[in-house]
Amino acid sequence: MNLLLSDEQQMIADAIGDVLLQEYPLDRLHGGSATMAPNQWQQIAELGWLGLGLDDGVGGVGYGLAEEMLLCRASQRHLLSPSLLAAILGAHVAAVNAPEAVAGIVAGETTVALAVPRKPVSLLEDLLDVELLLIDPENAEYVLLWDTEAAVMLSASQLKQVAVAGVDNSIGLSVASGSVAPFVRATRGEADIYARALVLLAAMETGLAEGVRDMAVDYAKVREQFGQAIGAFQAIKHACADMACRVEAADCQLRMAVVSQSSGETDLLVQAAAARLLAGEAARENATRNIQVHGAMGYTAECNAHWFLKRARLLEQVSAPPRHLQRHVLGLPVGRFESVG
């Protein structure tokens, strides 16, 4: 078993980090938004990001979940739109039953938005009667949702949409409803989108927690009160150390989930759910503590701390709220100590 990145994976992670650092500074969110413009989609498509983990036979780059995980993790240090995840997963869904749609998604020409059901719906029905919250729906052609049994993409134009104000004001939100036949569906047997989404959401939350940790530490080094850097006070020092521990725990569990998937273990769902529980906690707690570390400055819109907090609150509602995750973790046979890798 090896939880370390290979040299190639490390290079990919570094390359992704460099692009994000240059092109997606957090300050872009002031007076702007995290919604990506067509040329931005094109740029990351050219870098291969949208088909990173998709087989080359179906139009992808041919890496796996590990590389997708690295991308998603880095993306939330810079608070990229969650539609990145929708595109990655959407391409997997299309690859199963609508191969003609893959190219457009991977090329960044067809955008997909994440959808969160507001009332229960079984995705195996022919006609879906849905009421959804769409995350960053601007320009989206498809909306993606999934449950444990299946994942579907619906045509956005067939839904009635009303824009609403969302807690994460870096992106738009809308309430959408309709009775529609899915554009494409992949059942659990065809592609395990549910587990993949859990892993990638955990990656996003872990990345967010990491970005927040660094922001807090940087501030604790420069802000002075009582004649010294506030990082010299144990209350602040310990808060930063706790942030680092949350990231470490989430990151290890995340890697374990990736290893479980790549080696075809039966405990993938448990590992993935556990990763999400830890990552969600890390994202929320770190984002909250960071505001405290910044004092009143952290309570202003001018400071970037609030973007992280709001994104964490948004992400936690995607896919599986904590209650359901607990069920996976506690209710399934745990095979984590069996022969992994």
Next chain:
Amino acid sequence: MDLKYSAEYEAFREEVKAFLENNWPLKGEEAKLRRHQQQALFRQRAVEVGYLYRSVPRQFGGSEQPADVLKGQIIREEFGRVRAPVELPGVGTAMLVPTLLQCGSDWQKEYFIPKTLSGEYLWAQGYSEPNAGSDLASVKTRAELKDGKWLINGQKIWSTLAQYARFMFVMVRSEPNAEPRHAGLSYILVDLKQPGVTIRPLKQITGGEEFCEVFFDNAETPEDWIVGKPGEGWAVSKATLSHERSALGGASGSVSLFEKLVALAKSVEINGEPAIVDPTIRRRLAVLDGYVSSHLYSSYRQLSMSVNQQDPGLVTSMNKLISTNIGHDVARLARDLIGDDLMLSPPQDRKKEDGNEKWINQFIGSLGIAIAGGTSNIQRNVIAERGLGLPRE
């Protein structure tokens, strides 16, 4: 120790009820007045009969009643039941008035208190500066006495609602060479409506603009607008608040917050049953209930100490920390109860809150409370160092 509602108190409750029956809502022609006029009229009558501003002398617009936590509690309950106007919120009534009662001169009390209680004079608090937050003693804003006036230069920040305020009570450095540093501070009152003052609202993470930067550029204030003597500012700002509202305000807030949470737990479902039936939710609510009640009792104790001239200093810090923690716990539990409504933004006008989104506001607000008025870390330091005698860091 004595807490039971004796016959005397039950009679008092009937009295309050009867008063409310006759006086709120207003009737006849008076019901046609604008809302704030109706409220002002009602408050005036409630003061006359002794129900509001109970610890403020009659001559300054209060109702001058002997301190009595139970009566205070009964008034809050009954006024709350019929949504009658209560004492005005804000730093003017909660901080400035008690400070003036304790440390102000006679003319200051006469001039400022009545109009502050009636809401005509709104106040802002000017303590924090960009580089003086937790370390308040490092305040740099200068006040110099020249030709019978204080000349003020410097900058304050995070002043809540200063854009609407008429006056500010400001912590300034008047004795630049005094040692230790806090011996050089003074507490002065400043009219904000003058050319030397510039106010710039700052946007908060809620989207609202509830605090401001305030710049003083040769702003002026009369020599006798200082509370206490030059160099006594630190002590004046720490003056004991033997004031019913300031002692109890936080706790009754916790109580009503908790009541809303219980209502929420009854209205949402977990696994097809009301959430309040769920054993884990019940357990968490029960623990929280304990903290909320003890917070209320602790505030009774704080008030009793003040009334008996005992210094409740440490209890005050503990109460702030406890109420902050209650706010966080309520937010956490609400989050687990609500689900995807948490993705929706709450309306900025708090009066229009209706759906579950309002809990987002409560959550974000609880983060501000942990910073405003001295951060939780600083409260812990005070408890540990001044209260428990532990050495400083």
